[in-house]
Amino acid sequence: MSQDQDLQHSSQYNKDExxxxxxVKELYSTFPDGVTLPPEYGSFVEGNLLRLFIRLARxxxxxxxxxxxxxxxxxGCGSGxxxxxxxxxxxxxxxxxxxxxxxxxxxxxxxxxNINFVVExxxxxxxxxxxxxxxxxxxxxxxxxxxxxxxxxxxxxVTHEHxxxxxxxxxxxxxxxxxxxxxxxxxxxxxxxxxxxxIDNYFARTMCFSMNDEVVHTGHHKMAWFYFVLCFCPKxxx
Numbered sequence: 001m002s003q004d005q006d007l008q009h010s011s012q013y014n015k016d017e018x019x020x021x022x023x024v025k026e027l028y029s030t031f032p033d034g035v036t037l038p039p040e041y042g043s044f045v046e047g048n049l050l051r052l053f054i055r056l057a058r059x060x061x062x063x064x065x066x067x068x069x070x071x072x073x074x075x076g077c078g079s080g081x082x083x084x085x086x087x088x089x090x091x092x093x094x095x096x097x098x099x100x101x102x103x104x105x106x107x108x109x110x111x112x113x114n115i116n117f118v119v120e121x122x123x124x125x126x127x128x129x130x131x132x133x134x135x136x137x138x139x140x141x142x143x144x145x146x147x148x149x150x151x152x153x154x155x156x157x158v159t160h161e162h163x164x165x166x167x168x169x170x171x172x173x174x175x176x177x178x179x180x181x182x183x184x185x186x187x188x189x190x191x192x193x194x195x196x197x198x199i200d201n202y203f204a205r206t207m208c209f210s211m212n213d214e215v216v217h218t219g220h221h222k223m224a225w226f227y228f229v230l231c232f233c234p235k236x237x238x
Contacts, residue, residue, distance in 0.1 A: 038079040038105040050213075057214035058137055059085040061228065062166055066090045070132040073158065075122050075151075076139035080106025080115070086135065087115045094131075096120050123154055130160040137168040140195075141186045148188065149198060156202040156234035165231040167199065171210075174225040192221035195229060204233035 014020040037045070044052035059082045066072060070090040077083045077095030079102045087093040095117045097103055106117045118125075134155050140148045155165045170178065172189040190198075192208055199206055209216050210224030221227070 035109050035111075037081075037109065038102070040079060041081060054213055055082070056085065058082075058168060058211070058226070058228075060214075061209075061211075061216050062086060062133075062135055063089040065164075065166075065230070066133050070163075071129075072133045072135060073127070073131040074135045074137075075155070076136060077106065077117065078102050080110060080117060082135075082137065083115055083117070084110060084112055087112050090114075090133070092116075094118060094127075096122055096125060098122075123150065125154075125158070127158055130158055130163070132160050132163040134159045134163070134165045135168075136166065138170070140167060141169045141189045143187060145188055145198070149201065152199055152202045152231075155231075156236065159231075159234045161234060161236065165203065165234070167195070167229045167231060168211075168226060169195065170226050171221070171224045173222050177225075190227070192224070192227055195227060199229055199231055202235055203231035204235055206231050 041052060044055075063086055066086065066089055068090060070092075072086055072090050072093045074083045074086065074093060074095050077097050078099070080095050083093045083095035083106070091114065093115045095103075095106060095115060097117075097119065098121050100119045103117045103119045110117070136151070136155060140151055143151060152165075152167065155167075159165045170182070170186065170189050172191050175183065175186065175189050178186065192210075196206055196208060207230040208221070209228040209230075210219055210221055211217070211226040211228060212224060216228065
């Protein structure tokens with residue numbers, strides 16, 4: 001059955017059939033072949049959609065904190081879905097990742113004009129101007145603590161003095177319950193106090209939140225699956 005036939009059959013269920021038909025045709029003309037998601041997100045759809053909603057909820061939390069005028073840097077953007085989410089709420093996003101194949105995936109399905117995806121090692125990245133918001137989710141746990149220090153120090157150098165840095169990472173208490181892929185890749189997960197002690201070297205003010213599934217809260221940190229640390233006032237002279 002064709003799209004036009006489908007529209008005819010559904011006409012009795014639409015208040016304004018003419019307008020509805022025009023909008024559906026516009027939608028299908030914009031995305032005639034749909035959108036193919038990268039394998040990671042395909043695995044969520046196939047095996048556990050809850051994980052996809054939890055992933056997007058992390059970006060929703062950040063999206064509520066940024067302004068339409070902000071320039072945002074996402075460090076470790078992967079295949080870019082989170083950067084695309086954030087780009088709907090700010091002026092510009094730079095998505096940075098060291099993995100060329102993931103940036104290629106991001107470029108293959110990105111439809112937004114205010115995102116620039118870049119293959120680059122963050123430790124070598126020298127932007128021409130600092131960012132209002134620097135986002136770093138699910139990255140620091142892939143590093144030994146010494147390199148984690150270097151990561152946060154570099155973040156402090158590219159964050160505008162009136163902006164903020166967001167560090168998000170699974171808690172050490174969630175590690176026994178993480179999937180096989182996570183356990184194989186996570187080098188060092190953090191306790192909240194250990195993470196704050198590290199970040200305090202490079203930012204003068206922090207606010208820490210816990211997250212369980214899609215719920216962000218200030219409850220007991222040892223029961224949290226994930227930490228968000230909002231970091232303000234970069235110590236630029238460190």
